[in-house]
Amino acid sequence: MSKAKIAVLVSGGGTNLQALIDAQNSGIINNGEIVLVISNNSSAYALERAAKAGIKSLVVLKKECGSQAAFEQKIKDALTENNIDLIVLAGFMSILSEDFTNDYPERIINVHPSLIPSFCGAGFYGLRVHEEALAYGVKVTGATVHFVNEIPDGGKIIAQKAVEIQEGDTPEILQKRVMEQAEWIILPAAVELVSKQIVS
Numbered sequence: 001m002s003k004a005k006i007a008v009l010v011s012g013g014g015t016n017l018q019a020l021i022d023a024q025n026s027g028i029i030n031n032g033e034i035v036l037v038i039s040n041n042s043s044a045y046a047l048e049r050a051a052k053a054g055i056k057s058l059v060v061l062k063k064e065c066g067s068q069a070a071f072e073q074k075i076k077d078a079l080t081e082n083n084i085d086l087i088v089l090a091g092f093m094s095i096l097s098e099d100f101t102n103d104y105p106e107r108i109i110n111v112h113p114s115l116i117p118s119f120c121g122a123g124f125y126g127l128r129v130h131e132e133a134l135a136y137g138v139k140v141t142g143a144t145v146h147f148v149n150e151i152p153d154g155g156k157i158i159a160q161k162a163v164e165i166q167e168g169d170t171p172e173i174l175q176k177r178v179m180e181q182a183e184w185i186i187l188p189a190a191v192e193l194v195s196k197q198i199v200s
């Protein structure tokens with residue numbers, strides 16, 4: 001059976017990458033295979049997770065490339081060389097330009113730690129999203145997996161899952177609950193769904 005070749009783009013801890021690796025090992029992801037991890041941060045722990053799983057990885061640093069265009073070109077070259085079918089942004093903290101996203105229509109997916117259209121768009125990433133949700137006082141938050149287009153967090157939604165906010169939550173506690181109850185479940189499920197569409 002042919003599988004969709006997946007590249008996962010990361011910047012930090014890589015718990016979502018780990019959820020994808022675990023889902024591949026347990027058979028939740030069956031129609032896709034992670035063949036490449038690209039990080040824009042050389043000290044990202046995600047790189048160790050890739051190494052432990054025997055997945056090839058590559059570091060692409062924007063400051064070494066000199067421009068956004070050169071940075072994106074280097075990523076594109078790696079995607080082409082590895083015959084990538086599907087790009088997964090899993091905690092990738094860099095906004096890709098329209099030039100990049102236009103080349104991969106419905107072939108880039110992202111996980112975002114809120115229920116889009118709340119607490120999303122440029123400037124809303126990582127812990128910041130949970131700080132804003134708590135400051136606003138919402139009682140329910142969650143996570144969203146969506147296709148990536150030229151609008152930050154603006155592409156078609158693939159999956160969402162709600163998570164309750166509890167009395168006494170800190171941004172860190174809430175982030176962990178959203179990951180455990182939503183992100184690590186809906187991201188692998190969405191990757192399998194899209195991989196299946198690609199190979200069939």
Ligand code: GAR
Pocket residue numbers: 011012013014015016017046090091092111112113124125126129179183
């Ligand atoms: C995750 O919560 C992910 O949803 C978020 O950053 C965290 C990365 O954690 N992504 C964004 O905020 C993108 N706008 P991880 O490196 O442990 O997967």
